[in-house]
Amino acid sequence: MDEEVVLQEEDMDGSWTLLSLLASVLMVFGGSLPYVPQYQEIQRISNTEGFSTRVCLVLLIANILRIFFWIGKQFELTLLLQSVVMIVTMFAMLHLCCTVQNNNQVSTKQHRLTDLNFQYFWKWSAFEDYLLFCFGFTVLCAVVTLLLLDSAVFVETLGSLAVLFEAMLGVPQLLQNFHNHSTRGMSVKMVLLWTAGDVFKTTYFIMNESPAQFWACGSVQILIDVAILLQVLFYSRDTRVKLG
Template sequence: MDAPVVAQEEAAADSWPLLSWMASCLMVFGGALPYVPQYQDIRKSGHADGFSTRVCLVLLVANILRIFFWIGKQFELTLLLQSVVMIVTMFAILHLCCEVQNTNRVSTRQHRLSDLDFRYFWKWSAFEDYLLFCFGFTVLCAVVTLLLLDSPLFVETLGSAAVMFEAMLGLPQLLQNFHNSSTKGMSVKMVLLWTAGDVFKTSYFVMNESPSQFWVCGSVQIVIDVAILLQVLLYGQDTRDKLG
């Protein structure tokens, strides 16, 4: 074999681990990037009315379930780390939403988890209530997983539930936009990054032969992302401002 050909093959072999490492880093932190412009928009405007905090609920539930799925079926460590980063990101968004909502609150009425009023589920005034709910949900998942960890059916069901929730990531935002007949207050940059990230991670799942639940989830997310972008075109309100 010619020396130049050997050198090229060695260079390609050396570059592949680096590309793989970069792709893994993008998978770990890339999922949190779309929420940076939304966080900045909420901080700048001082209100969070256009952003559906139920997006945070969906992602928190999905990633908590994914962590327990990993305990039962050790898939890529990259995806486990991604879940940890996403949970931290969602708590940061919720903390900011509570902060601005309490600052702008005209009424003295505070909605708390302890009120046990389902009408205000996930519309609580205190950030601590969101932490408490997630802690209780995590403990419940831990107990059930401990009891049923030896059941392959349970583990697969857990994985399916995790990706099903994650697949519904954009649905609360889609429904809120439809209810408001507007996308005002929602960061279009966030949705564009959602779309780019979902295309990337779905490709990543397929190439790395991840459990089928993951790439199915990614495909559904892409469809919902496109639907939200169509809402932006349909309602056409303040699009240039949100892109600026």
């Protein structure tokens, strides 16, 4: 009898370990998955109108800061790997956007980072400029973190800034949709993937007792996801009415 109980406990432990591993894998790659259909859609229509590259800016800054937050306060390795994967994903989106925009543009005028024209900040023509900006930002963060690493206040502030930027992730897309009165390039399925991912992520933060900044960020993201979903439903209905 005792052996049966031990075997059942071992099976439960094994199942829980497997579920934890699957949850960690989903956590690492889940945040990037919603961008796969968007990447494919931009490729298909050769148009970036429905995607705001400022989403990439927000996520790049948030995840670079999160990496330095991890250096000052080690949390789950899963969340560190998630940041690395997200940074790679955002660079892939930026590279595609630059390629499509350069192929579609009529004017030969190029906007470069070295022009130091704030009007065209994050609207550069060359992908290399985005890489250069992120490299400079990373070096700056590295120097400041190295100098203030022993300060608990600085480390906590760094974490708060990281999740604040991430919490504002959907705001550029929300504003662009409102400005264009359109959600072209977006779909209900895509936004539902975003929302499901943020719900899963927030649940993961709570269950794993991650720093409070993380689950607070996830809660705000869910609210913004719902707002974007309402935009997609509203503008899609408006388009159908006009076509009718």
